[in-house]
Amino acid sequence: MSSTYSILVITSGKGSMLYSDRESHHLEKGMIMFVPAGTPTKIDCSPWAESDLQYYKLDLGVAEVKEDISDHSFTIIKAEQHEFLKEIKAQEAFPLIQLNYSPWSSCLEALEQILRQQVTGDWLEQWEVQLRFQEWFRALLRQSDPETDAPDDRARVQSSIRYIGDHYDQTITVDELAADIGLTRASYTRQFKRITGKLPLDYVNTVRLERSKQLLQLTDDRIHEIAQNVGFSSEYYFGRRFKQYAGISPGLYRRHHRQEVRVFAPYLEDFLLAVGIKPVLQCSHHSWGRQHYLGLDDVPEFDVSQMDAEFNLGNEPDFIMLDKGYHRWNLDRFEQVAPTFYVEQLGEDWRSILRSTADVLGKVDRVQDVIGAYEDKALEAKGRLTRYMRGQTVAFLRISASDITLYGDQQGYVGPVIYQDLGLTPHSRVQQWTRHERRISIGLEQLSQLDADHLLITFDTGDSSEPGDERELLDRDEWKRLPAVKNGNVYEVDFMSWMNYGVISHGKKIEDILRFMA
Template sequence: MSDKAVRPALTYQMTDIRYRAGASDWQLDGGDHTMLIVTGGDGRIVIDGAGFKLERGKCFIAAPDMTGSVLPDRDGLTLYELAFELRRNAESQLPSSGVSPAGDRFPILCEAACAPFSQCIELVEAIYDNRHAGDGLEPFYNHVRFLELLRFIFQQNGSAAAGGKSLRQQVESSIEQVRRHYSEPWTVERLAAAADVPRGQYTRMFKAITGQIPLDYLNGIRLDRAKQLLLMTDDRLFEIAQHVGYANEYYFGRRFKQSVGISPGQYRRNHRDNVRVVAPFLEDFLLALGITPVVQCSYAGWGKQDYLGLDEVPVFDLTADSLETLSRHRPDLIMTDGGFDRWMTSDRCNRLAPTYQLSHRGEDWRSMLRTVAELFGKKEAARSVIAAYEDKASAARALLSRPLRGQTVACLRISAAQICIYAGAEHGYTGPILYGDLGLRPHPLVLQLTGHARRIPLTREWLARLDTDHLFVAFDKSESAVEGQERERLRDDPVWRALPAVRNRCVYEVDFFSWMNYGVISHGRKIDDVLRVLA
């Protein structure tokens, strides 16, 4: 422990301790130094404009002249808040008020290491339990407990207490070393030693700063550099592998495929301007990035995605055409999602061309688009497309907020077998757009019936209770005669005719494929359709 941190002329006195629990934002007092010890929940703290994550096991210290806001997440935070002041002893020639001058600050500020947390919280809870003791030696004992807590903090943050770098700054310097010298044979032990931080503390702080453990972060840096070299040079794979820090090209290739989903060689080929790709029912994602597939997929009974306007692109019918037919189009890459296995397995596709399977949930279309963009070198295009969509959705939400105040909306999918209602803002093709991006109000049955399902069939009893103000309806793509029969059947159904939306002519038929899809182009079409009938 340094002389500077505990010089005899300066002492520390706790002035208050509180236990806080709740989800409301609050400001740091600012009268004394403040120490926060988080025991549960999640949130953020902003100290002098810098933001930090709050979670169990975190400790933060702010000086009186620092501004701070505590921002709990929706489920709230629980924490201890200790206030303390710095005082000078008589020989310091301090004015008689005993209050420390503004220049005196605790040597450890903002985030402070406090591991093992069990030791920290044991001291804090003992201080809190004895906070009201006013007789005998107990107040003195509680003061000693507080000093023990400070000693613990000093021990865990030795360099900061000595006036050097804080633990966080030491790890941040180490991270900068990783960025600059990523090809070095780093180990966690070597990184921690270079930062002069115990390995356990180093890994915890590293993850708090970057969101990753050290070796995962290092591999990310190496692979990002490898991607640049694959595109900017004609270097052989083993040369690139060695340049970025991998001992051989086979390990490099395995790590690359684990991270990116395709091999380094395929990644290089995909970034040619004339890459030939097949993406069954994911063509929306390709077109959004300016990539035209070599074929568009169709399914008997549904047809193809006409809303994409791929009139000049050959059609591959999944139910009628063979893999040999697809091979005639000479694809460089086949891109699928998990649902494609019902028609053709990845093993069969791999015999024809390297196959990449997207693993994202359809509702997370933004991540899907970014992943596709990564495969084809279109990251900037993805950023632009997503930003344009967010602007469009925001403008539409503003237009719809006033005319639809208090009114409800639901979306149905109708086939010969059943009528299904689609879910709320978290699930399905339509809910994230209607109720999430556009802020429309779902009819109570939407949330009551669907839960975590994307859609559920409606019984006639539930259909009769669907007294929503507006209904969007998509008829399942099938033989046109069957679609016509379904429309006629609905017109003659007394339960259907009695629905308020039907009586008030507030039922809007929408295109099946553009509404039963997760792509950004299809979502844009949904917004256009809603604005056309509701704005």
Template sequence: MNEDEEKRPLRHAIFYRLTDVQYVELPDRQEQELHAAHEHMIITVTGGTGALQANGERHALSRGACYIFSPNIRIVLTYSGSDEGAVGGLSYYCLTFDSVGGEKAKEVAGTAEPDPFPCLGEVACSPFSYCVSELQGLYEKRHEQDELEAFRSDIRFQQLLLFIMQKNLPLRTESSVRRAMELSIAHIKQNYREELTVDKLAEQANMVRWRYSRLFKELTGEIPLHYLNAVRVEQAKKLLASTDDRLFNIAQSVGYSNEYYFSRRFKQSVGLTPGQYRRHQRENIRVFAPFIEDYVLALGIRPIMQFSHDDWGRQEYLGLDDVPEFNVVSDSEAALSDFAPEFIMLDSGIERWGMDRLTSLAPSIHLTYKGEEWRSTLYSIADLLGRVAEVRPVIADYENKATAAKAKLSRSIKRQTVACLRLSAQSILLYGGPDNGYTGPVLYRDLGLTPHSLVEKLAKGKRFVELSMAELVLLDADHLFITIDTISGRQIELLQSPLWRSLPAVRNGSVYEVDFLSWMNYGVLSHHRKIDDVLRVLS
């Protein structure tokens, strides 16, 4: 069924009349063309495999497939081989029917065309055993002369159509559709150990497979089998962390048929083998995580080496004075090898600084995350390091601090405007609003500061924009936070220019230089530092 067919209302006062029923066994390498000029057609496959072509589309056929077509459509069926237990080629029932009693609706609509049946295309007809039983009964009575038996067959056909409509017409309300999908998702969570297929799940939800899969992805963001795999992996994590069960037993208990398949799926999902994940939950492993140290340290783990850069230096705000530095620009893998890492975590810097050269030294994982979603990133890293219990207190500590700071700032600066600039010898970058970038979510959302109008106008929906001199002139914010990108040196000619000195914030002494690596960072400890810096100058 397509989108338009889903929305088509059920016509009232219509009786559907069966005009013919055939049972066909199509031999190998043969095809059959079907056409009904003025009647609808139902094709239901009972055995074999093949293909159906209609309206320029090709559909694979196997036992259980059921299609309904409107009048005057040419259909070609071909047989490709028997499925298990099928004999005699592609076997199917073909029924034709028309509508009676829709004259009033046609008159109102001003058309003589036959009323379309409300379910067209591929339709669900499960349980299939009931469908086959009804089709067989109709076929056996197709030549019935007794009026009572003929009438009984008419009723049987109406019941078959009612059965198909109940299985395929859209549920009456959006809430009931959502409820059906929520029940299916709950079923997966409760019965992940069972052998679940999309066909079984769709049948339980009383939907055809394609519609079920589409709605499932709309609700969860995942196709059904990927979601099922994620549920199984999460359960396996709990068992790996809390038991000494063999991997074979864990695989069986969460729904995988063998240990090899389980291990492969687990590694694809988590980035570690089950054995590595279990060890990380129980031991203090030696971690190297360049430019992710903020997250690692927040979880109570000190890395074996820390990020440093020729121009930017190291993240001094972390206080890792006793931790050796690894220069991502100039140091080779030998410098890291001497400290015997057991686990390496890398982010987007893997491409920027060629960090893939380090992955041969220890089990490694490339983290992909949206920086603004630091809470979920912290959870992901904690899961890999066996520190999930530490995450909630870390987040709560930050949120309590931000709430208290927001109240204090609301009293001290009220509606004065703020902007954040990143300055280098080549460019002036204005950082974005409350949803994007290193600084906006902290300044404008967590602390409730008021962004200057240029932030909304030029950087809305962006992490930052480059300002021209003409645009900089318009930046009459009450307060400016600036950070200097020293990758091209600290000599910023702009800061000595008449244009810069003319800005209101500069004239009023309301420009505050802040630490580059703590403000250009998404980690929770860097956000603590931002709050401290803001309170120091504005509260």
């Protein structure tokens, strides 16, 4: 129960909201719900959804409009908010209200900008966050005016989406769906994609394929029977669409949910261990070594830097998983050895990678507990760091014999963890120089401007001709003059655990930061 007015913006998945202990409201991507203060709510994720229910939650604090405000437009916006909230109070019998915002992409873009900038310590940027929110909120109120036609069209499309969920096993055409709610095919398709992010028939196939996964796990029905039960007339077409969607064939998906599998997943071992699977091999690199933080001391190594390396007798995998870096190591040559699954998501989206890993290997039941444990750990750490750091700035450097690399605050191995999950404050140069980039190379002149309160560093031995070459920077005057160096606030961290994605890797990052800074 929130003590303030709240707005929920559903960005993915499906679910339901039970409010006031008496009524339930369906939730799905594209919906915006206004929840008055003091309304008890419970949100559940649908077990049939293709992705977890995710949403932004905005808590509204109502400020008084002062007469001496010179910005007339700002005064109008504030007045509109007051009128809206006054009307809400008058509608005690309708505690939950659905709002509308179009286009959906603009809604998400505005919220993402607000989220990215809300941690800034610069007062001008803080003011810009407030203005951006006011503009977003004003557009939300105007588009939700009951006199406009758009909300009615949106409600009709949402009813069509619910129809698909109930009748996915039947023949469905876009023309029939559009005609049923009185829209043209073009208008229906446009609004459908705005709400769901998918074209209508792609959405229908997604519903069918998710249901087929459940039948593959829970029944012994033949593949062609499952195909027919979920609405596919051809087993061949079903198999092809299933592999495009899940990354593996229906038969392999079923086997992985019923028996243990020997997996080779170079630089994805973190995800295997997180769901309880020990890989048959662990990757290593002649310069970087192996991922010691994973504790796989009894697992044989496979050196990915040897471009022609082969599997030894007894170490052949049953299944191979590769991320987007497989070209670098020529690993697609093993497609003929075992069925191969390619991870499509970027490393920053490690939760989706973890879900994909669990899905194709039959460990879906473990995922939510793993993610929940990480988020609890991060939240507790964030609270401790807030008390100790009090706005002090942080930067992360990867140092080699030939380069100094500064990592950004939005992407990459470290930024999403230390600046977003833990709420540490990036140095202003981090934000300025790495905007929209995972990392950038900087010279000594730029290094001299990096007067962060704390520096996290790791050493990359990949370019070192002799042991210790990568540490020569520490003898430079430019390094010794840095405030963090003078104050003893430089912390060296393990290369492999910090230069990796995954829930175990990110957990190690949190432990390191707490040890150094809290």
